[in-house]
Amino acid sequence: MDLDALNAAFALPNVLRFVEGQGGLTLIEVDNGLARATLTAHGAQVLSYRPAEARDDLLFVSERAYFAPDQEIKGGVPICWPWFGRDPDDPERIIHGFARLRDWSVPACEMRPDGAIWVRFGLADDESTRALRPHYFNLWVEVTVGATLSVSLTTRNAGDEPFTITQGLHAYFKIGDPAQTHVLGLDGCRYLDKAADAPPDAAGVQSGSLGLEAEVNRIYESVPQCLTIEDKALSRRIRIESHNSHTCVVWNPWIVGSRSMPDLDDEDYRRFVCVETVNAASEVIRVAPRQEVRIGAEYRLESL
Numbered sequence: 001m002d003l004d005a006l007n008a009a010f011a012l013p014n015v016l017r018f019v020e021g022q023g024g025l026t027l028i029e030v031d032n033g034l035a036r037a038t039l040t041a042h043g044a045q046v047l048s049y050r051p052a053e054a055r056d057d058l059l060f061v062s063e064r065a066y067f068a069p070d071q072e073i074k075g076g077v078p079i080c081w082p083w084f085g086r087d088p089d090d091p092e093r094i095i096h097g098f099a100r101l102r103d104w105s106v107p108a109c110e111m112r113p114d115g116a117i118w119v120r121f122g123l124a125d126d127e128s129t130r131a132l133r134p135h136y137f138n139l140w141v142e143v144t145v146g147a148t149l150s151v152s153l154t155t156r157n158a159g160d161e162p163f164t165i166t167q168g169l170h171a172y173f174k175i176g177d178p179a180q181t182h183v184l185g186l187d188g189c190r191y192l193d194k195a196a197d198a199p200p201d202a203a204g205v206q207s208g209s210l211g212l213e214a215e216v217n218r219i220y221e222s223v224p225q226c227l228t229i230e231d232k233a234l235s236r237r238i239r240i241e242s243h244n245s246h247t248c249v250v251w252n253p254w255i256v257g258s259r260s261m262p263d264l265d266d267e268d269y270r271r272f273v274c275v276e277t278v279n280a281a282s283e284v285i286r287v288a289p290r291q292e293v294r295i296g297a298e299y300r301l302e303s304l
C-alpha cells in the first residue's frame, strides 16, 4: 500500500498516521486523547484499543500471531466473512472465510465532532473471491475509536442474484485470570456445544453466568443485545452491545487448545476470551440484489 499517499490524504498530526508494521502490513495508529488504538488494513482488523483512563488494553493479540500478507492475525477483532466457522461448501477451506486474509483499501478516514476517529475499510469481489464464492459484493468495515470502540461490517450485494452469508466480529478480549472472569447476560440462552470433547449435536441451556474453567466453544442463540465480561483480576467490565446479531460465540481453547495452535502461546488461554458478535449456525443472512446488511458491535470498558 502507498503509505505516503494514505498519510497525505488522511494523516492528522499527533492523532493519526499510517505506518508499516511487522510483515509489511499497513497499520493505522490513533491517539486522539479519548483512546489509543492500532488498526491494520490487513483484514480490516482492530489490533489494540485502550481508552485514555484505562490501564490495560481491551484486546488480546498473541505474541505468536502471524503478521504476513496471506495469514490471519490471531487477536484483536478479526472479521469473519463470508462464512463463519467451516465453509458449508467445503469444510477443508480456511475457517471463518477469506476476508481476514485480504488487504483492504482505506477509502475514508476522518475526525468526528466529538474527537473520535472514524476509519472506513473497503473490499470488493475479484477473480480469486469469485473462485470461492461466485458473488459480486462490496464490503465495508467501519471502525470508530472514541470513548468506546465501534466496529461494523456492511455487505452490499452488487450482483443480480441473491446470496447467503454467515459472519462475525471475532473479538479477542484480554483478561487477567480466567478463574476471575465471567460472561454475564447469557442466562437462559440455548447453546450448541462445540467443545472438542462434546458429542456432535450437544446442546444446553445456560444457567447463570458463564465461568471459564475448561474449554468453552459455544454458539449461543437468541442472545440479548448487551453482554458483559466481568474481570475481577483486571478490575473491569467489558460491555458489548451488538447490532443485527442474535447469536454469540464464546470461545476459550483452554490448555489443550492453546498448545495445539502454533500461533498461540501454551499459556494464552489464561490471557483471553472470545465473545463474538456473529450471524452463524441457524442465523444465516440472505442478501438480496443491491441490498446492504450490517452487523456491528460497540465495546465499552468500565472499572469495577
Ligand SMILES: O=P(O)(O)OC[C@H]1O[C@H](O)[C@H](O)[C@@H](O)[C@@H]1O
Pocket (backbone or CB within 6 Å): 074, 075, 078, 095, 096, 170, 194, 217, 218, 249, 250, 251, 274, 276
Ligand atoms: O481462527 P481462529 O481465530 O483461531 O479462531 C478459531 C476459533 O474460532 C471460533 O471461536 C470457533 O468457535 C472455534 O471453534 C475456533 O477454534
